[in-house]
Amino acid sequence: MDLFGDSNDYFAKTRMSFGEHLDELRGHLWRAILWLFAGMCIAFFFGKPILGFITAPVQIELAKYREFRLQQTEAKLDAGTLPDELIGLEKPTPILDILIPRQALELLAKGQEAGKYAWKPEEGKTLAEGVSQVGPEDMIRLPAAFSDPVRTGLAMNRVMSKLNGDDQLTTLSIQEPALVYLKVSMVAGFILASPAIFWEIWSFVAAGLYPHEKKYVYGSLPVALGLFFAGVILCQFLVMPITIKGLLYFNYWFDLRPDPRLNEWLSFAILMPLVFGIAFQTPLVIILAERLGVVDYQMLKKQRKIAWFVMAFLATALTPTADFTFLMLFIPMGLLFELGLYIIKNRSRDELDIEVPERDEMVGV
Known part of the structure; x- marks a missing residue:
């Protein structure tokens, strides 16, 4: 009979020393690294189509932008409002x-x-x-001779732009494409291996959780993944094209010729969907915080205006253009915040399988 042990100790059979914890963590980390390496090796063979998928939005918008510039010049040519430097060219050639x-x-x-x-x-x-x-x-x-060289030049420009690859992203060094390819393979490999990597991390963390805590995690994971992918899809197929149009409009406004770089665009194209995916976790964070007794409905209701202001500030800071693109992050975040409030308002704590203290009971301890 164990005179010093606690018969209700859930971790009695799994308790380890600090050194044993480090050994266990080291094993999980090494296996996670091996999974990452395996994912990178697989993604390496699909790097080109993956890179094409990432760069497709900016290439499509670049083609539309160049066609828009040509149409604007043709409209000015028909209206007789060409800039002075072009008016001098619109004369019959020798x-x-x-x-x-x-x-x-x-x-x-x-x-x-x-x-x-x-x-x-x-x-x-x-x-x-x-x-x-x-x-x-x-x-x-x-x-x-050419009677209208400007109009002829515009027609030829449409063809030459395609032949010269003006809609393609540029590189400033011969090694940049190889480095970008490796970066794409790493990111794609991590995404591919992420289930196994997260499982290794979870296997280490789960050993120190109670059954009801594991239940929260298991119930939250599908929702978290769904919200994350919803944010990524919204960003990739709706927000990114509009954002690119807004950025290109500034080039048109200042009469500049955009020449986007491959490496810079890749960083931007990876960051934006990640921001949207994380931002879409708002209701899940609210629900988990309420279940753990960190916040409650009345507290969030009182601070609602501040929460909306913070979301507006974050949406403005995280989106790159100065137009209304930030609304595409701000509005979903706000709606998801209100959804989280609605859920915790209509969910009684009596439904939980554990006894959670009220906030007043945790003050002044």
């Missing part, structure tokens, strides 16, 4: 001679395709199949 193969003109006159031509090759070189060789003596000189 007449230049254009060389056209005589054979091409003959074929066109007969309603046939002009064909393909190349200058007579150097000695020892052969032309590709279907290409006719021509020399200066086979050419006809035709005088030509």
Whole structure:
């Protein structure tokens, strides 16, 4: 018979010394690192499509922005309100001679395709199949000029922008794409391995929790994951495009040419969904805090105005543009805050399986 033990001690069989706790923690951390490494190895083979998914919003908006700039210039051209530097260019160009193969003109006159031509090759070189060789003596000189070079240039710009990849993100060093690829693989690998990593952490923490505390965690995890992914999806597919449009508008306002960098955009594109995912945990935090007796409905109700002010400040600070983009974080946070208040107001503490003291009972101890 144990004269000193407590028969009601829930942790009697699992209690360990400080050194044993460290050994247990070390084992879980090493296994978590191995899971992370395995996730990175798998994600490494899918880094390109993952990177394409992350950069797609900014590339799409860049293409729309450049088309918008071209349309604005065309509208000014039609209205006669071009800037002075462009007005001076909208004049017929000097007449230049254009060389056209005589054979091409003959074929066109007969309603046939002009064909393909190349200058007579150097000695020892052969032309590709279907290409006719021509020399200066086979050419006809035709005088030509552009009557409206600005409009012609705008039309050519649409094509050249696609060929030059103007809608792509840029890098400032040759090693930057490789570093970005590794960063993407690390983040994607962590997300892929996160269930196993969190399980290792939970296995260590759960050993020190009571059954009712484990029950809270098990009940909260699905809700937390659902809220987190809801915030990420809202940010990726709604907030990000609008945010990019707002940022590009400042470039148009100041008449600047945007040239976003790959590395900078990657950091921004990872941070924003993470912020939204964490912000969407608001009702869950309120409910857990109320169940643990940290706050109650009356306290939160009295401080509601301050809470809304804090949420507005955080939404403004965490969103990058000075337009109304912050409302897309502020409004969901506010609604989720009110949802948390509604839940704790209508949930009686008698429903809990443990006895939680009132706040007044914990004051002055």
